[in-house]
Amino acid sequence: MSVGYHCIWDVYDCDESKISFIKEVQLTLNELVKETQLTAVNESYKQFSPVGVTGVILLEESHISIHTWPEKKFAAIDVFSCKRFDDSKMENMILKLLGASKIKTNMIKRGV
Amino acid sequence: MSVGYHCIWDVYDCDESKISFIKEVQLTLNELVKETQLTAVNESYKQFSPVGVTGVILLEESHISIHTWPEKKFAAIDVFSCKRFDDSKMENMILKLLGASKIKTNMIKRGV
Numbered sequence: 001m002s003v004g005y006h007c008i009w010d011v012y013d014c015d016e017s018k019i020s021f022i023k024e025v026q027l028t029l030n031e032l033v034k035e036t037q038l039t040a041v042n043e044s045y046k047q048f049s050p051v052g053v054t055g056v057i058l059l060e061e062s063h064i065s066i067h068t069w070p071e072k073k074f075a076a077i078d079v080f081s082c083k084r085f086d087d088s089k090m091e092n093m094i095l096k097l098l099g100a101s102k103i104k105t106n107m108i109k110r111g112v
Numbered sequence: 113m114s115v116g117y118h119c120i121w122d123v124y125d126c127d128e129s130k131i132s133f134i135k136e137v138q139l140t141l142n143e144l145v146k147e148t149q150l151t152a153v154n155e156s157y158k159q160f161s162p163v164g165v166t167g168v169i170l171l172e173e174s175h176i177s178i179h180t181w182p183e184k185k186f187a188a189i190d191v192f193s194c195k196r197f198d199d200s201k202m203e204n205m206i207l208k209l210l211g212a213s214k215i216k217t218n219m220i221k222r223g224v
Contacts, residue, residue, distance in 0.1 A: 006120060044170045058156045058168050059166075067115070
């Protein structure tokens with residue numbers, strides 16, 4: 001059996017302006033939800049001072065989260081989904097949305 | 113560099129009564145937050161019909177999530193934290209809280 005896929009992205013050399021404040025991070029997270037065609041149930045964010053954001057969107061049967069470290073130009077994203085993504089499409093989308101140059105993907109099949 | 117640890121647990125043969133409804137799942141998630149000594153910022157849950165729950169607690173700089181499939185006696189849990197956990201202590205705690213008999217752990221160092 002398998003209940004779904006948990007995809008984890010470590011994103012390096014991000015554009016700091018894209019990961020410093022809730023407004024931009026929220027836009028990015030919602031773009032990714034739209035791309036995965038999942039349904040958002042609820043979203044919550046926390047702004048760190050002076051910069052840095054933690055955000056989670058609860059999805060139908062899954063979730064997407066982001067944690068950012070602007071001072072390291074780094075963002076950690078994960079999505080749990082019942083269906084498999086188009087990995088390279090998602091990678092390219094994340095790189096574009098965060099103005100990043102390097103991404104490391106870890107796809108884990110859950111409940112195997 | 114490393115920004116933290118992302119620990120993923122696949123939990124098998126759970127007691128269905130522990131993973132069917134929000135009330136019990138919320139207790140479990142909050143017990144785990146207490147154990148990891150992290151600080152909850154916000155929590156949200158979704159109840160599926162007839163049974164099954166998705167829950168996420170936004171933590172300071174991190175998150176914990178759970179997704180349950182009572183019909184498969186399965187639960188998927190993950191915690192992102194800045195500090196390393198005591199793996200076996202957490203495993204035993206999850207097994208006990210969910211009345212489960214088998215757990216698979218995947219510890220991922222993020223931002224390496």
